[in-house]
Amino acid sequence: MIMKGRNANDRRQCKTQNTKDTKLQNLTMTQNIYLTTTLPYVNDRPHLGHALELVQADAIARFERGRGNEVFFNFGTDEHGQKILEAATKAGEPVQEYADRYAATFELLRQGLDLSYDNFIRTTAPHHILAAQEMWKRCEVAGDIYKKKYSGLYCVGCERFVTEKDLVDGKCADHGKEPVTLEEENYFFRFSKYQGKLLDYLREPGVILPEFRCEEAVKFVEGGLEDFSISRSIEKMSWGIPVPNDETQVMYVWFDALTNYISTLGWPNGSMGGLASGSELEARPPKGPDSKDLFQKFWVDGHTTQFAGKDQIRFQSLIWQAMLMSADLPNTQRVVYHGFINSGGQKMSKTLGNVLDPQALVAEYGTDAVRYFLLRHVNPFDDSDVTPERFKEAYNANLANGLGNLTSRILKMAESYLEESTKSEARSTKQALNTKSEIQNKTAEYLQQFEFGKAMEVVWNLIGVIDAEIQEKEPFKVWKEDQEKAREIVRELVADLAVVAELLAPFMPQTATKITEAITANKKPETLFVRKE
C-alpha cells in the first residue's frame, strides 16, 4: 500500500504545466477563472502576509479580466473555533460580535488595497453553515466519516486539547501545568483512504506552485496518511457549526472553513448571501435561474486557482482535496503557495515591534505603493525580508523618481507644447505598438507563472527606456528651434506613457487610471508619488 522508493519516472510528477499549452489555450478562448485566497482567521488584525496574498490574487484577477476572461475572485473570514472563542471570552465580548469586529478590519482591506474580489464569504454566514453541513453529509454518505475515541493531551487550565508544540518542558506554556490525557468520542475523516488518489492528483502538472512545495506534499502523502478528528464535543467547544444529526458535536473549524471555497459560489444551492458591492459580477449576474450556476460555471467548468501561504499545503492541497474527492466534486486545479514576510531578519512579532501593518503603510505611502512593493519586491514563493527602509528605498527609486517623475516630465511637455489630447490609440507610433505587444506578451508569460516581480520589472525597463529617450531626443531643446518636430517627439512619448499605464493596470490600478485620465485631459497630474526623505 505504501509507496516506497520512487524511481526517476515518479520524480517527474511534480512538473509544472507546459506554459506553451496554457498560453495557447488562453489566447484562443474566453475562460472562466476562479480565484480565491485563504480565509484569514479572525483572531488577529490583518498583517502584511495577508496583504501579499490578497494583492497577488487581485493582480491576477485584474489581469485575467483585462484580457477578456470572466473572473470570480473570493475572499472572506474564518470565524469559528476554540481560539476565537477564547479571544472573545478574554475580551469579554459575545463571540459573534468579536468576530464581526475583526471581520470588518479585513473587509477594510478592500478599500485599502483596492481589491476587486467578487464575494466576501464569512464562515458564520447562514448559507455557509448549510454548505458545510452539506459537505459533511456528502462525506458521510461516501462512508468517510466515522466515530472514534480521540485521545489527546488536555490542559485543564486552557480547557482545550493541546499539542506537543504548545508545551514547554512538558507543561502548558500558559498555565505551567502538565496536561492530562483525555479521551473523547469524535467523528473522524477517512483521510487514509485518499492516499492513492491524492498522489494521482499531485501528479497532475501544475497543481502546486512552486514545484518544490509539490515535492513536500508528495513526501508527506507517501509517508502515510492517518484519519483525523473533525469534530469536537459541544460541551468543551461550542463555537462551531453543528454536526448534522448529532447535537453533541460541532465541526472542527477547518472542516467547516475549507468549504468556503465553494459555498461562496452558492453551492450547494442558490441561497448565497450576495456579492460584494462593487463586484464585477454584480453588474452582470450569471445567466440561469439562480447562483447555483456560479458553482457550475466557475468551479466545475472554470479554471480554479487558490492562493495560500506555504504552511497551508496540508490543508489546501491535501485535506481539502480529499474532502472534494469524498464529496465527488472537482478538485482545485492549482494552488499557489507564497512565502512569509519577515522584517529585519526576524519573524514579525508584537514583542519585537517589527510588525508591518498594511493599512498603516497605505496611510503613509498610498494604496498603489503598497501593491507595488508587495508585487515587485517580495519574492512570490520564498520568504522575503521587508523593512520600512527597504520600502522607502523602493518607493523613492521606482515610484517617485521613476514612474512618477516620468509621468510629470512627459505630461508637462504635453501640456505646454500640444494643443489637444493625444488619443493614445490614434496617435500611437508603430514603435510604441510594437513595444506594447512585445511587453504584454512578456508580462503575460511571467504572470502565468505568478512571477509578479519579473512581470513588473519588464514595465520598469520600459520606463527606463523612455527616460533615456527623452534625454536623447531632448524635445525641450528641439522646441526652441522646431516646434512641430518637438510636438512629434512628445506625442510619441505620450503614447509610450499610455502603454506604461495600460501595462500597470493589474498591479497599480489607481495609478494606471490617473495616468490615463491625465493623458486624456492633456494635463500634468498632481504629483503621483511624493518623494519621501
Added chain:
RNA sequence: GCCGGUGUAGUUCAACGGUUAGAACAAAGGACUCAUAAGCCUUGGACGGAAGUUCGACUCUUCCCACCGGCACCA
C-alpha cells in the same frame, strides 16, 4: 535525526563548465534642465571554506561551516 534547499558587490537578485562574473538600489564624480534637487552618463565594489573531476568550475563531486524549509490534528 531524516529529506530538501540556500550561501555571489553595503543590500536584493542574475550568470548553457569556457573571452575582463551581470543587473537594480545605495555610494562617489560629471555634463544637462522637460521633470518630484528627479532623469542621463561615468566610477568603485562580490563568487562561505577545503579538496577533487576537467585543458578550463560560480556552475559538477565529496567534506566542512553557516542559514532556511518540510517531517499531521495550530488555523
